[in-house]
Amino acid sequence: MLDGMIKMLKDRGVEVAQLAEIVFSLQKPYHSTLTLEECEENVRRVLTKREVQHAVYTGIALDMLAEAGNLPEPLQKIMEQDEPLYGIDEILALSITNVYGSIAMTNFGYLDKTKQGIIGKLNNHEGQIHVFLDDLVASIIASAAARLAHQRHARSYEDSQRDKS
Amino acid sequence: MLDGMIKMLKDRGVEVAQLAEIVFSLQKPYHSTLTLEECEENVRRVLTKREVQHAVYTGIALDMLAEAGNLPEPLQKIMEQDEPLYGIDEILALSITNVYGSIAMTNFGYLDKTKQGIIGKLNNHEGQIHVFLDDLVASIIASAAARLAHQRHARSYEDSQRDKS
Amino acid sequence: MLDGMIKMLKDRGVEVAQLAEIVFSLQKPYHSTLTLEECEENVRRVLTKREVQHAVYTGIALDMLAEAGNLPEPLQKIMEQDEPLYGIDEILALSITNVYGSIAMTNFGYLDKTKQGIIGKLNNHEGQIHVFLDDLVASIIASAAARLAHQRHARSYEDSQRDKS
Amino acid sequence: MLDGMIKMLKDRGVEVAQLAEIVFSLQKPYHSTLTLEECEENVRRVLTKREVQHAVYTGIALDMLAEAGNLPEPLQKIMEQDEPLYGIDEILALSITNVYGSIAMTNFGYLDKTKQGIIGKLNNHEGQIHVFLDDLVASIIASAAARLAHQRHARSYEDSQRDKS
Numbered sequence: 001m002l003d004g005m006i007k008m009l010k011d012r013g014v015e016v017a018q019l020a021e022i023v024f025s026l027q028k029p030y031h032s033t034l035t036l037e038e039c040e041e042n043v044r045r046v047l048t049k050r051e052v053q054h055a056v057y058t059g060i061a062l063d064m065l066a067e068a069g070n071l072p073e074p075l076q077k078i079m080e081q082d083e084p085l086y087g088i089d090e091i092l093a094l095s096i097t098n099v100y101g102s103i104a105m106t107n108f109g110y111l112d113k114t115k116q117g118i119i120g121k122l123n124n125h126e127g128q129i130h131v132f133l134d135d136l137v138a139s140i141i142a143s144a145a146a147r148l149a150h151q152r153h154a155r156s157y158e159d160s161q162r163d164k165s
Numbered sequence: 166m167l168d169g170m171i172k173m174l175k176d177r178g179v180e181v182a183q184l185a186e187i188v189f190s191l192q193k194p195y196h197s198t199l200t201l202e203e204c205e206e207n208v209r210r211v212l213t214k215r216e217v218q219h220a221v222y223t224g225i226a227l228d229m230l231a232e233a234g235n236l237p238e239p240l241q242k243i244m245e246q247d248e249p250l251y252g253i254d255e256i257l258a259l260s261i262t263n264v265y266g267s268i269a270m271t272n273f274g275y276l277d278k279t280k281q282g283i284i285g286k287l288n289n290h291e292g293q294i295h296v297f298l299d300d301l302v303a304s305i306i307a308s309a310a311a312r313l314a315h316q317r318h319a320r321s322y323e324d325s326q327r328d329k330s
Numbered sequence: 331m332l333d334g335m336i337k338m339l340k341d342r343g344v345e346v347a348q349l350a351e352i353v354f355s356l357q358k359p360y361h362s363t364l365t366l367e368e369c370e371e372n373v374r375r376v377l378t379k380r381e382v383q384h385a386v387y388t389g390i391a392l393d394m395l396a397e398a399g400n401l402p403e404p405l406q407k408i409m410e411q412d413e414p415l416y417g418i419d420e421i422l423a424l425s426i427t428n429v430y431g432s433i434a435m436t437n438f439g440y441l442d443k444t445k446q447g448i449i450g451k452l453n454n455h456e457g458q459i460h461v462f463l464d465d466l467v468a469s470i471i472a473s474a475a476a477r478l479a480h481q482r483h484a485r486s487y488e489d490s491q492r493d494k495s
Numbered sequence: 496m497l498d499g500m501i502k503m504l505k506d507r508g509v510e511v512a513q514l515a516e517i518v519f520s521l522q523k524p525y526h527s528t529l530t531l532e533e534c535e536e537n538v539r540r541v542l543t544k545r546e547v548q549h550a551v552y553t554g555i556a557l558d559m560l561a562e563a564g565n566l567p568e569p570l571q572k573i574m575e576q577d578e579p580l581y582g583i584d585e586i587l588a589l590s591i592t593n594v595y596g597s598i599a600m601t602n603f604g605y606l607d608k609t610k611q612g613i614i615g616k617l618n619n620h621e622g623q624i625h626v627f628l629d630d631l632v633a634s635i636i637a638s639a640a641a642r643l644a645h646q647r648h649a650r651s652y653e654d655s656q657r658d659k660s
Contacts, residue, residue, distance in 0.1 A: 004239075050250055051431065057240045058227070058253045064237060065230065072229060074169075075222045085215055085648055088223045088257065090597035095256045098428055101381065102585035109604015153580055216596065250483055255432035263593055266546065267420035274439010318415055334569075380580055387570045388557070388583045394567060395560065402559060404499075405552045415545060418553045418587065425586045 005047050005056065012060060012133055018118040019043045019141050025116065026107060026145045031152055042144040051099055052140065055092045059132030066129045079131050089132045093139035100143040103150070107142035170212050170221065177225055177298055183283040184208045184306050190281070191272060191310045196317055207309040216264055217305065220257045224297030231294045244296050254297045258304035265308040268315070272307035335377050335386065342390055342463055348448040349373045349471050355446070356437060356475045361482055372474040381429055382470065385422045389462030396459045409461050419462045423469035430473040433480070437472035500542050500551065507555060507628055513613040514538045514636050520611065521602060521640045526647055537639040546594055547635065550587045554627030561624045574626050584627045588634035595638040598645070602637035 006016060020040035028034050046052055065071050066079035078086050090112075097104035112135070115123055119141075122134040171181060185205035193199050211217055230236050231244035243251050255277075262269035277300070280288055284306075287299040336346060350370040358364050376382055395401050396409035408416050420442075427434035442465070445453055449471075452464040501511060515535035523529050541547055560566050561574035573581050585607075592599035607630070610618055614636075617629040 051252060054243070054251050054253050055256075057237075057243070061237050061240045062223070062227075065235075070230075070235065072226050075226045078219070078222070085645070086219050087216060087597040088219050088260070090600070091220075091256065091260045092253070094597065094600065095253070099431075101429075102582040102589065105589065105600065106585070106604040106607040109601040110608040111604075112601040113605040150580070250480070252432040255436070259432065259435065264596075266594075267417040267424070270420070270424065270435065271439040271442040274436040274441075275443040276439075277436040278440040315415070381582060384573070384581050384583050385586075387567075387573070391567050391570045392553070392557075395565075400560075400565065402552075402556050405556045408549070408552070416549050417546060418549050418590070421550075421586065421590045422583065425583070 001053065002044065002048050005053055008056065008060060009137075012063070012130070013122070013128075014118060014133070014137055016040060016043050016047075019137065019144065022111070022117050022119070022141045023144045023148065026110075026141070027148055030149070034148075038148065039144065042148045043140065046096075046100075046140050046143045046147060049096075049099065052096050052143070055096050055139075056136055059089065059092050059136050063129050063132050066131065079129060082129075082131055086131070089135045092132060093135035096136070096139040097142050097146070100146040101150070104139075104143045104146035107145050108139050111138040111142055166218065167209065167213050170218055173221065173225060174302075177228070177295070178287070178293075179283060179298070179302055181205060181208050181212075184302065184309065187276070187282050187284070187306045188309045188313065191275075191306070192313055195314070199313075203313065204309065207313045208305065211261075211265075211305050211308045211312060214264065217261050217308070220261050220304075221301055224254065224257050224301045228294050228297050231296065244294060247294075247296055251296070254300045257297060258300035261301070261304040262307050262311070265311040266315070269304075269308045269311035272310050273304050276303040276307055331383065332374065332378050335383055338386065338390060339467075342393070342460070343452070343458075344448060344463070344467055346370060346373050346377075349467065349474065352441070352447050352449070352471045353474045353478065356440075356471070357478055360479070364478075368478065369474065372478045373470065376426075376430075376470050376473045376477060379429065382426050382473070385426050385469075386466055389419065389422050389466050393459050393462050396461065409459060412459075412461055416461070419465045422462060423465035426466070426469040427472050427476070430476040431480070434469075434473045434476035437475050438469050441468040441472055496548065497539065497543050500548055503551065503555060504632075507558070507625070508617070508623075509613060509628070509632055511535060511538050511542075514632065514639065517606070517612050517614070517636045518639045518643065521605075521636070522643055525644070529643075533643065534639065537643045538635065541591075541595075541635050541638045541642060544591075544594065547591050547638070550591050550634075551631055554584065554587050554631045558624050558627050561626065574624060577624075577626055581626070584630045587627060588630035591631070591634040592637050592641070595641040596645070599634075599638045599641035602640050603634050606633040606637055 009015070017040065020036055020043050023039040023043060024034060024036055027039070062071070062079065066076060069076060071079060093108065094105070097108045111119055115134075119134055119138050122130040122137060174180070182205065185201055185208050188204040188208060189199060189201055192204070227236070227244065231241060234241065236244060258273065259270070262273045276284055284299055284303050287295040287302060339345070347370065350366055350373050353369040353373060354364060354366055357369070392401070392409065396406060399406065401409060423438065424435070427438045441449055445464075449464055449468050452460040452467060504510070512535065515531055515538050518534040518538060519529060519531055522534070557566070557574065561571060564571065566574060588603065589600070592603045606614055614629055614633050617625040617632060
């Protein structure tokens with residue numbers, strides 16, 4: 001299932017390594033020993049979650065159907081114009097970050113405004129429609145960063161508790 | 166826009182009057198003077214919200230594309246089987262109730278389990294696919310009931326404050 | 331930490347066995363081989379989650395401070411009157427169910443309306459204030475039921491996939 | 496009620512004008528004719544919402560009780576240490592942004608990471624405890640910015656529709 005997921009993202013122009021790089025840039029300031037491998041591993045773990053896969057399947061399907069002009073109106077026009085008040089793309093994305101708690105939510109908000117790396121590239125598409133994919137990618141990165149933060153915090157928290165006893 | 170919304174629901178087998186009846190059955194115990202007209206008016210007000218319209222457009226599009234066999238895999242199979250762990254339908258529905266606060270959320274949960282009236286009918290479809298529509302309908306009813314409760318509470322609360330002063 | 335959690339609930343009149351009974355009544359219709367032990371185990375697993383513990387600590391603190399008359403106004407009065415439009419209790423509760431997905435959300439809505447067993451008892455308090463605790467208890471039960479459903483579904487889903495191959 | 500709200504924030508070191516300034520800096524790039532007055536008006540409108548007031552009453556009460564050392568353990572210690580994995584402060588804050596949709600959520604995430612102006616000042620407290628207040632203030636700003644964006648978009652959207660007909 002993970003392989004299928006990674007292939008589907010690749011077919012739409014998104015590589016796991018690109019996501020891992022942004023996770024790295026978000027978390028490096030807090031964790032000096034952080035490696036790109038650890039970031040990539042956290043991206044992969046997020047992509048194995050069933051909720052994440054369902055959101056990605058649904059969002060990419062809507063992007064592809066819009067590109068082919070096969071959505072019923074008025075949805076087809078809304079997607080073509082990337083109508084700014086359409087919020088279902090963010091809702092799907094937030095359903096992913098929800099699972100990873102409030103750190104994921106705030107990271108998502110930050111990425112959605114700063115649009116680093118691949119997120120900005122998807123946003124400035126020509127010909128292609130990525131109404132859903134740019135938000136999904138931002139939420140996967142935000143969730144991987146939150147997952148990493150929780151695990152590192154938990155480890156150091158347990159260490160500090162052990163030191164006290 | 167409201168007329169288009171009502172027509173789209175009707176084309177999928179759902180009438181505003183059917184929604185109003187369930188709002189009535191939910192709220193009648195708390196408000197003895199409640200009328201069906203007041204319930205119908207609250208359903209209509211929910212249906213004019215842009216967020217609600219976007220969720221309905223998107224959900225019905227996915228239902229129709231699944232019926233026509235036009236979704237990419239694995240989404241097509243997930244929708245055909247109404248795969249129980251697929252939760253994107255509930256996520257779209259909860260994005261509607263979110264706007265109407267916690268009373269709407271709890272009403273939605275109740276309706277999703279009890280599946281009264283039209284909700285149950287949509288759920289036991291044959292031939293047709295209503296993976297999204299049954300949840301959307303439940304969330305519209307739950308939101309209309311919450312809207313009604315808030316307005317009636319607010320009125321009686323203001324009355325009680327006025328009596329005190 | 332789990333022991334402290336269980337003791338804190340017990341001091342406020344809530345036993346794990348009472349929660350497990352309601353999980354059982356919710357899930358028995360779907361799983362004929364279900365036992366009370368399995369339900370109790372799922373309640374315990376929910377109670378070990380850090381997010382759940384933080385919500386319970388915060389909600390019970392607010393209930394106790396309100397009982398002692400030690401909250402600043404206007405919060406003290408809102409809590410004493412169990413003001414129906416105060417929704418922070420449901421928000422804390424929904425932060426627990428959020429982690430367990432949409433099945434937990436709908437179960438919570440159902441319990442919040444039907445108020446079975448211990449939930450109803452807490453709601454009809456005299457002298458004591460359980461503005462937060464009744465919702466927290468409902469959300470712990472709803473989450474344990476969802477956890478159980480997910481695990482049993484996942485198991486049978488994997489079985490069915492294995493049969494196909 | 497609005498006056499009480501504004502006074503309560505002022506007593507904790509937060510002025511409406513400080514919030515309006517950050518709304519201005521967030522929205523000015525998109526709206527060249529924006530004034531500080533319009534931003535302040537949007538902050539005030541957010542502060543009149545009952546859900547917002549309830550979240551602020553509850554969060555400030557918890558901050559004040561923690562400062563006075565009056566919370567039961569382990570909550571007192573969690574608040575004193577501003578324990579990084581405690582997320583109830585973000586949950587209260589997100590309950591405000593929820594009402595204002597996904598633009599509010601992403602603005603909140605951005606502010607929570609960049610900690611501009613008064614948000615950063617509250618975060619670097621000495622002696623005082625603002626575990627809840629810094630997040631609440633960020634969510635009020637984010638919501639006011641979203642409210643402003645929605646209203647300006649809606650206006651220009653209606654203009655563009657009118658031009659077409």
